Amino acid sequence: xxxxxxxxxxxxxxxxxxxxxxxxxxxxxxxxxxxxxxxxxxxxxxxxxxxxxxxxxxxxxxxxxxxxxxxxxxxxxxxxxxxxxxxxxxxxxxxxxxxxxxxxxxxxxxxxxxxxxxxxxxxxxxxxxxxxxxxxxxxxxxxxxxxxxxxxxxxxxxxxxxxxxxxxxxxxxxxxxxxxxxxxxxxxxxxxxxxxxxxxxxxxxxxxxxxxxxxxxxxxxxxxxxxxxxxxxxxxxxxxxxxxxxxxxxxxxxxx
Amino acid sequence: xxxxxxxxxxxxxxxxxxxxxxxxxxxxxxxxxxxxxxxxxxxxxxxxxxxxxxxxxxxxxxxxxxxxxxxxxxxxxxxxxxxxxxxxxxxxxxxxxxxxxxxxxxxxxxxxxxxxxxxxxxxxxxxxxxxxxxxxxxxxxxxxxxxxxxxxxxxxxxxxxxxxxxxxxxxxxxxxxxxxxxxxxxxxxxxxxxxxxxxxxxxxxxxxxxxxxxxxxxxxxxxxxxxxxxxxxxxxxxxxxxxxxxxxxxxxxxxxxxxxxxxxxxxxxxxxxxxxxxxxxxxxxxxxxxxxxxxxxxxxxxxxxxxxxxxxxxxxxxxxxxxxxxxxxxxxxxxxxxxxxxxxxxxxxxxxxxxxxxxxxxxxxxxxxxxxxxxxxxxxxxxxxxxxxxxxxxxxxxxxxxxxxxx
Numbered sequence: 001x002x003x004x005x006x007x008x009x010x011x012x013x014x015x016x017x018x019x020x021x022x023x024x025x026x027x028x029x030x031x032x033x034x035x036x037x038x039x040x041x042x043x044x045x046x047x048x049x050x051x052x053x054x055x056x057x058x059x060x061x062x063x064x065x066x067x068x069x070x071x072x073x074x075x076x077x078x079x080x081x082x083x084x085x086x087x088x089x090x091x092x093x094x095x096x097x098x099x100x101x102x103x104x105x106x107x108x109x110x111x112x113x114x115x116x117x118x119x120x121x122x123x124x125x126x127x128x129x130x131x132x133x134x135x136x137x138x139x140x141x142x143x144x145x146x147x148x149x150x151x152x153x154x155x156x157x158x159x160x161x162x163x164x165x166x167x168x169x170x171x172x173x174x175x176x177x178x179x180x181x182x183x184x185x186x187x188x189x190x191x192x193x194x195x196x197x198x199x200x201x202x203x204x205x206x207x208x209x210x211x212x213x214x215x216x217x218x219x220x221x222x223x224x225x226x227x228x229x230x231x232x233x234x235x236x237x238x239x240x241x242x243x244x245x246x247x248x249x250x251x252x253x254x255x256x
Numbered sequence: 257x258x259x260x261x262x263x264x265x266x267x268x269x270x271x272x273x274x275x276x277x278x279x280x281x282x283x284x285x286x287x288x289x290x291x292x293x294x295x296x297x298x299x300x301x302x303x304x305x306x307x308x309x310x311x312x313x314x315x316x317x318x319x320x321x322x323x324x325x326x327x328x329x330x331x332x333x334x335x336x337x338x339x340x341x342x343x344x345x346x347x348x349x350x351x352x353x354x355x356x357x358x359x360x361x362x363x364x365x366x367x368x369x370x371x372x373x374x375x376x377x378x379x380x381x382x383x384x385x386x387x388x389x390x391x392x393x394x395x396x397x398x399x400x401x402x403x404x405x406x407x408x409x410x411x412x413x414x415x416x417x418x419x420x421x422x423x424x425x426x427x428x429x430x431x432x433x434x435x436x437x438x439x440x441x442x443x444x445x446x447x448x449x450x451x452x453x454x455x456x457x458x459x460x461x462x463x464x465x466x467x468x469x470x471x472x473x474x475x476x477x478x479x480x481x482x483x484x485x486x487x488x489x490x491x492x493x494x495x496x497x498x499x500x501x502x503x504x505x506x507x508x509x510x511x512x513x514x515x516x517x518x519x520x521x522x523x524x525x526x527x528x529x530x531x532x533x534x535x536x537x538x539x540x541x542x543x544x545x546x547x548x549x550x551x552x553x554x555x556x557x558x559x560x561x562x563x564x565x566x567x568x569x570x571x572x573x574x575x576x577x578x579x580x581x582x583x584x585x586x587x588x589x590x591x592x593x594x595x596x597x598x599x600x601x602x603x604x605x606x607x608x609x610x611x612x613x614x615x616x617x618x619x620x621x622x623x624x625x626x627x628x629x630x631x632x633x634x635x636x637x638x639x640x641x642x643x644x645x646x647x648x649x650x651x652x653x654x655x656x657x658x659x660x661x662x663x
Binding site: 056058061063086087089090093094096098100101102103104112113116117162165166169 | 468544566
C-alpha cells in the first residue's frame with residue numbers, strides 16, 4: 001500500500017471503477033503534472049467525467065460505485081481508508097459543467113468554503129473573497145454588488161464565480177468538468193484565458209468535448225474511449241501525431 | 257383520415273370541457289361557502305364580538321333607600337326606538353346581544369337617576385354603577401307584575417313609570433364574545449408550530465438527506481403516509497389518553513389545556529409537515545449539494561447551510577398548511593383541549609379554540625347558525641391574515657438573505 005509515488009500531483013495506477021455490474025473505467029494509468037493543464041477528451045460516455053470525479057472522490061456519492069486501484073496524491077493513496085475526504089476536497093477543488101452558484105449573495109458564495117472550514121474573522125474573509133474574485137477575473141465586474149444574489153449574474157460570470165469559490169479554498173488542483181459547455185463563445189474565451197492564467201498557481205484537470213479548446217489551453221491530453229485510456233501525451237503531439245488509430249479517428253472527427 | 261381528425265377534435269373538446277367544468281365547479285363551491293358565511297354571519301360581525309368576554313356576569317340589586325326620584329329630561333338626544341322613563345331617569349332599548357338573542361339594553365342613565373348607583377344584593381359590598389351596555393333582565397316591584405326583558409323595553413319603561421319603588425332588579429354584562437377563543441386559537445397556533453416544525457423538519461431532513469434507502473426508511477415513509485389518513489378524532493382520543501394526563505402531571509393543569517391540545521395537533525401535523533418539507537428538499541438541485549461537498553463541506557454543513565435555506569419556500573408552505581389545519585381542527589380538540597369556553601386564557605387552563613366554539617354554538621339548543629357563520633368568517637379572516645403576514649415576512653427574509661435578487 002505504501003508503494004505510492006510522490007511524483008507529480010496525482011499518480012493514477014490500475015484504476016478500475018464499477019457502477020454496479022457495469023465497468024466504467026478499465027485499468028487507467030495516468031500521471032497529472034504540477035502546474036499543467038491536463039485535458040481529458042473522448043466521446044460521451046467514455047468515462048472521462050467519471051475519471052475526473054475519482055480525483056476528489058465525488059463518486060463516493062453515487063450508490064453502488066466501486067473503485068479499485070490506487071490514486072496517489074502527495075504520496076498517499078486517496079482511496080485508503082484513512083484518507084480524510086473532506087480534507088482531500090479542500091485541496092482538490094471542482095468546477096462543474098453547469099454554473100451552480102448557491103442561491104446566496106456573491107460574497108457568501110465565495111466565502112462559503114472558508115466559512116465551512118471555520119474562518120470567521122471578517123477581515124480575513126473579506127481578504128480571501130477579494131483575492132479569489134480578482135484571481136477569477138471577476139472582481140472588477142462585481143465589486144460594487146457583492147451583496148447581490150449570485151443568480152443575478154450572467155452564465156459566464158456565474159461560472160467564474162464558481163471558479164472563484166473553488167480558488168477561495170486555495171486548493172492545489174482544480175478539476176473542471178466541461179466548464180464552458182453551457183456558455184456562449186465570449187464567456188468561453190474568458191474562461192479559457194482564465195484557465196491559462198490559473199495554471200501558474202494551480203494544477204488543472206479539465207474535461208472537454210471541444211477539441212479546439214483542448215488544443216488551445218492544455219499541455220497534456222488524455223483520450224478516453226469506452227472506459228479505457230487510449231492515449232496520453234503532450235497535447236501538440238497527440239493532436240498532430242496521434243499514435244493510436246482510434247485517437248486519430250476521433251480528433252479528425254470521424255466518430256464521436 | 258378526415259373522419260379520424262374529427263374524432264380527435266371531438267375528443268379534445270370533450271376532455272378540455274371537463275377540465276373547464278371541474279375548475280368552475282371547485283371555484284363555485286368555494287364561492288358558495290364564502291357567500292353562505294357572509295349572508296348568514298355578516299350581520300352579527302362587530303368589534304364587540306371579538307373583544308368581549310363570552311361569559312356574562314349577572315347582578316341582582318335594589319335601590320338605595322331614600323334616594324329621590326329623578327323626574328328629569330334626558331341630557332342627550334335619544335334614538336327613535338329608545339324608551340325613556342323621566343321618573344327614574346333611565347332609557348332602555350330593544351336590542352340583540354352578540355349571540356343574536358333579543359335583549360333589553362340600557363341605553364342611557366341620567367346623572368341624577370336613583371338607578372345610577374344601586375345596592376348589590378349579591379356578595380358585593382360596593383354599590384354597582386349601572387352601565388349603559390348592560391342588559392336588563394327583570395325589574396320587580398312591590399305591588400306590580402314584574403317587568404321581564406322578553407316583554408320588551410316599552411313594557412319595562414311603562415312599569416317603571418307606574419311605580420315609585422323598585423323591590424329588586426336583575427341585569428348582566430354583555431356576554432357571548434369570542435375574545436377568549438381567539439386568544440386560545442392563537443396560542444394553539446404558536447405552540448403547535450413550536451412542537452411540530454422542528455420535529456417535522458428534522459424528520460424530513462433525516463429521511464431525505466441522511467438516511468440511506470433501506471427497508472427501515474421505506475417502512476417509516478409508509479407509516480407517515482398512513483398517519484396522514486387517520487381521522488383526527490382518533491388523534492384526539494390519543495391526546496386525551498396521553499397528553500392530557502402528561503400535562504396534568506407536569507403542570508398545574510387540571511384537565512384538557514392549550515398544551516395538551518397543541519401537542520395533539522402537533523402529532524396530527526407531523527405527517528403533513530414531514531411530507532411537504534421532504535418534497536421541497538427533493539427539488540433542491542443536486543448541483544448545490546455537489547458544489548458544497550466539492551468545497552470540502554461535510555454533509556451536515558451542506559444540509560443546513562445550502563439545502564435547508566433553498567428549501568425554505570417549501571417549508572413555508574408546510575407552515576401555512578399547518579396553520580390552516582390548526583385553525584380548522586375541531587374533532588381532535590374536543591377531546592384534547594375540551595369544549596369549555598373561557599375568557600381568561602392561561603396555557604395550562606381550560607379554554608377552547610374557535611372551531612370548537614362553533615361546535616359548541618351548534619350543539620346549543622337551538623343551534624346558533626348565525627353566530628357559527630360569523631365565527632367561521634372570523635376564522636377565515638385570521639387564516640388569510642396569518643398567511644399574508646407570513647408571506648410578507650418571508651419575502652422580506654428572502655430579500656435580505658439574497659440581496660434582493662430572488663426571482
